[in-house]
Amino acid sequence: MGHLERLRNIGIMAHIDAGKTTTTERILFYTGRIHRIGEVHDGAATMDWMEQEQQRGITITSAATTCKWEVDKTVYQLNIIDTPGHVDFTVEVERSLRVLDGAVVVFCGVGGVQPQTETVWWQSEKYKVPKIAFVNKMDRIGADFFRVIKMMESRLNTRPVALEIPIGSESDFKGVVDLIRMVALYYHEEDQGSHVDVKEIPADLHDLVGKYREKLLDVVSEFDDLILEKLLEGQEVHAEEINQVLRKATVENKIVPVFCGAAFKNKGIQQLLDGVVKYLPSPMDIPDVKGINPHNEKEEFRKASDDEELCAIAFKLATDPYAGQLTFIRVYSGIIKSGMGIYNPLKKRMERVNALVKMHANKREEIQSLHAGDIGAVIGMSSTTTGDTLCEKSNPIVLELTRFPNPVINIAIEPKTKQDQEKLNQALERLVREDPTLQSKVDEETGQILLSGMGELHLEIITDRLQKEFKVSCNAGKPRVSYRETIGKAVSVEKNYAKVLGGKEQKAELTLKISPLSPGSGVVFENKVKSEQIPGSFVNAIEQGVRECVESGVIAGFPVIDIKVELTSGKYNPEESTEMVFKIASSLALQEAMRSAEPVILEPVMEIEVVVPVNFTGEVIGDLNARHGRVRYMEERSEMQVVTAEAPLSEMFGYSTQLRSMTQGRAVYTMQFSHYEPVAKSVLEKITGTFV
Numbered sequence: 001m002g003h004l005e006r007l008r009n010i011g012i013m014a015h016i017d018a019g020k021t022t023t024t025e026r027i028l029f030y031t032g033r034i035h036r037i038g039e040v041h042d043g044a045a046t047m048d049w050m051e052q053e054q055q056r057g058i059t060i061t062s063a064a065t066t067c068k069w070e071v072d073k074t075v076y077q078l079n080i081i082d083t084p085g086h087v088d089f090t091v092e093v094e095r096s097l098r099v100l101d102g103a104v105v106v107f108c109g110v111g112g113v114q115p116q117t118e119t120v121w122w123q124s125e126k127y128k129v130p131k132i133a134f135v136n137k138m139d140r141i142g143a144d145f146f147r148v149i150k151m152m153e154s155r156l157n158t159r160p161v162a163l164e165i166p167i168g169s170e171s172d173f174k175g176v177v178d179l180i181r182m183v184a185l186y187y188h189e190e191d192q193g194s195h196v197d198v199k200e201i202p203a204d205l206h207d208l209v210g211k212y213r214e215k216l217l218d219v220v221s222e223f224d225d226l227i228l229e230k231l232l233e234g235q236e237v238h239a240e241e242i243n244q245v246l247r248k249a250t251v252e253n254k255i256v257p258v259f260c261g262a263a264f265k266n267k268g269i270q271q272l273l274d275g276v277v278k279y280l281p282s283p284m285d286i287p288d289v290k291g292i293n294p295h296n297e298k299e300e301f302r303k304a305s306d307d308e309e310l311c312a313i314a315f316k317l318a319t320d321p322y323a324g325q326l327t328f329i330r331v332y333s334g335i336i337k338s339g340m341g342i343y344n345p346l347k348k349r350m351e352r353v354n355a356l357v358k359m360h361a362n363k364r365e366e367i368q369s370l371h372a373g374d375i376g377a378v379i380g381m382s383s384t385t386t387g388d389t390l391c392e393k394s395n396p397i398v399l400e401l402t403r404f405p406n407p408v409i410n411i412a413i414e415p416k417t418k419q420d421q422e423k424l425n426q427a428l429e430r431l432v433r434e435d436p437t438l439q440s441k442v443d444e445e446t447g448q449i450l451l452s453g454m455g456e457l458h459l460e461i462i463t464d465r466l467q468k469e470f471k472v473s474c475n476a477g478k479p480r481v482s483y484r485e486t487i488g489k490a491v492s493v494e495k496n497y498a499k500v501l502g503g504k505e506q507k508a509e510l511t512l513k514i515s516p517l518s519p520g521s522g523v524v525f526e527n528k529v530k531s532e533q534i535p536g537s538f539v540n541a542i543e544q545g546v547r548e549c550v551e552s553g554v555i556a557g558f559p560v561i562d563i564k565v566e567l568t569s570g571k572y573n574p575e576e577s578t579e580m581v582f583k584i585a586s587s588l589a590l591q592e593a594m595r596s597a598e599p600v601i602l603e604p605v606m607e608i609e610v611v612v613p614v615n616f617t618g619e620v621i622g623d624l625n626a627r628h629g630r631v632r633y634m635e636e637r638s639e640m641q642v643v644t645a646e647a648p649l650s651e652m653f654g655y656s657t658q659l660r661s662m663t664q665g666r667a668v669y670t671m672q673f674s675h676y677e678p679v680a681k682s683v684l685e686k687i688t689g690t691f692v
């Protein structure tokens with residue numbers, strides 16, 4: 001078996017508190033990477049290594065960890081990508097979903113399918129990620145394995161296939177019956193479940209086991225005619241035959257094998273690990289990766305093979321206190337070797353691979369090369385950011401980027417002392433590079449630093465990191481909506497400008513035409529003037545003036561978007577003109593033009609999807625209406641109503657709390673940026689503090 005077939009890139013996904021971290025800790029323990037199990041409530045779990053995570057007991061970063069697991073005398077390598085569970089971090093979840101091939105979804109045996117489980121489930125469906133399920137906390141009062149399976153059917157609209165059933169329940173939970181091998185497995189607390197006793201199935205479970213074994217064989221024979229025939233003829237089917245069919249159906253996303261256990265009580269983890277190897281895809285089982293050749297815009301595919309040309313994606317940036325900048329990458333094809341140079345086609349730069357490492361949460365191991373299909377981190381890259389493709393310069397490829405949503409909420413940050421100001425600047429530079437959904441800028445009028453991010457919790461975590469990790473003393477303001485400005489009509493402005501600069505009069509003459517663009521276009525600059533009239537370097541200066549000017553609009557200083565700026569005519573004088581004077585002139589011309597082009601303030605409008613039990617639909621819609629929301633459509637999914645609506649972000653603060661109390665915690669929602677819309681007059685007066 002080649003190394004690719006022995007590789008599994010997996011994510012572990014769950015609702016907060018289902019036991020993802022506890023399960024991951026056990027996986028690391030049984031695979032021999034750690035010798036003592038750290039517990040989440042002690043703040044000692046290995047994967048939750050950032051201080052915030054330890055304090056909150058939640059996992060925010062998606063660190064990739066490598067370990068090994070043996071099945072049938074073959075050693076497999078598992079790369080575990082830790083995915084975060086909170087809605088504000090859905091970008092992180094999506095980013096990791098891009099690079100993993102399969103996922104383990106952890107369910108709480110008591111809570112079953114919880115709101116966040118649904119969110120991550122639908123996200124993983126979007127990326128067609130094959131999954132296996134682990135029903136955890138079987139030792140807790142009220143745990144019910146079979147109810148969780150029913151919930152998976154009704155709420156997730158999926159096809160769960162139980163491969164185990166629990167032996168004993170609640171405090172009496174002892175082990176599991178393996179429905180494929182038809183044996184009972186018991187775990188002992190004394191050795192932290194390390195040794196598994198294989199015994200006969202207890203007599204009192206025979207009926208239940210028979211029923212679920214039959215269900216399992218029904219599924220298997222549905223996918224395989226040969227097995228169906230054998231069963232009809234009353235022949236024996238072997239474990240290997242069953243596993244082959246289950247593997248194929250799982251990889252094709254048709255079924256979800258279900259395991260059970262209690263991570264905290266060290267029960268059921270080894271079986272789950274076997275399941276990862278047996279049923280989840282290797283890099284060879286997934287479709288070839290698709291990209292674009294940046295030279296001719298043609299589609300290209302790369303096979304998972306060391307012999308193909310190099311293609312890798314950077315999916316996460318992190319800062320290691322010792323090694324410095326770590327860039328986590330997944331190699332899709334080819335080999336990356338320590339010491340080589342690789343090309344970043346988006347940044348148009350060569351990057352140097354100073355060293356390659358494999359991470360074990362916060363520890364690292366240096367390696368010499370990283371092969372197709374594998375995940376690791378590069379030390380030494382300087383311009384690559386999250387989502388960039390890395391390849392050979394002679395054979396460039398750009399993989400499709402996950403579209404990073406616009407940061408729509410901001411807060412003002414004020415350092416307490418001058419020293420803190422410097423520390424703050426350095427810290428922000430690093431954080432912004434790590435996280436494409438975070439932006440920082442200086443408010444020109446107040447001199448304050450404004451941080452923009454994806455949601456209230458996102459910015460809360462960032463300010464927390466600034467204080468704890470980067471030791472910056474600072475005050476943070478209340479979160480506010482991040483507005484934009486644009487124009488309503490086309491306008492041309494001619495500018496004849498003269499200014500004494502450096503003791504000498506300098507002159508610039510230019511005409512700018514501005515016109516509105518469709519939403520999402522950003523700022524487009526076009527030059528229509530021949531180089532005899534204005535040389536290239538001067539045009540660059542003019543564009544620079546434009547770019548700086550659009551950073552703050554003419555109504556209230558918000559960034560300007562969806563506008564085209566054309567340089568339609570101009571004249572320069574070799575004796576009296578400089579680039580500087582053209583830059584100033586273009587800024588002034590643009591400001592003048594925008595003032596007479598019916599400028600408007602835009603606000604972010606969010607798309608909200610609420611999945612709510614039918615009996616709460618009325619309350620949810622009433623509340624959305626009160627928030628100036630518009631219901632777009634409604635759809636019934638199992639016993640749930642799916643309400644899709646749009647509402648201004650300014651009306652959506654505190655929504656999660658309100659929704660929870662309105663629906664007894666039974667509703668799930670996702671909210672993402674949809675588009676910008678001109679603000680209502682009343683809002684405009686509030687923002688600008690004047691009557692208009």
Ligand code: GDP
Pocket residue numbers: 014015016017018019020021022023039040041057058059136137138139140261262263264265
């Ligand atoms: P995460 O938020 O999904 O990472 O969940 P954690 O692993 O942090 O677990 C949440 C809480 O549930 C912690 O207090 C764990 O100790 C506890 N827990 C996890 N697994 C089990 C289990 O199998 N049984 C019981 N009784 N508690 C568990």
Ligand code: MG
Pocket residue numbers: 020021022048057058059
């Ligand atoms: Mg956790």
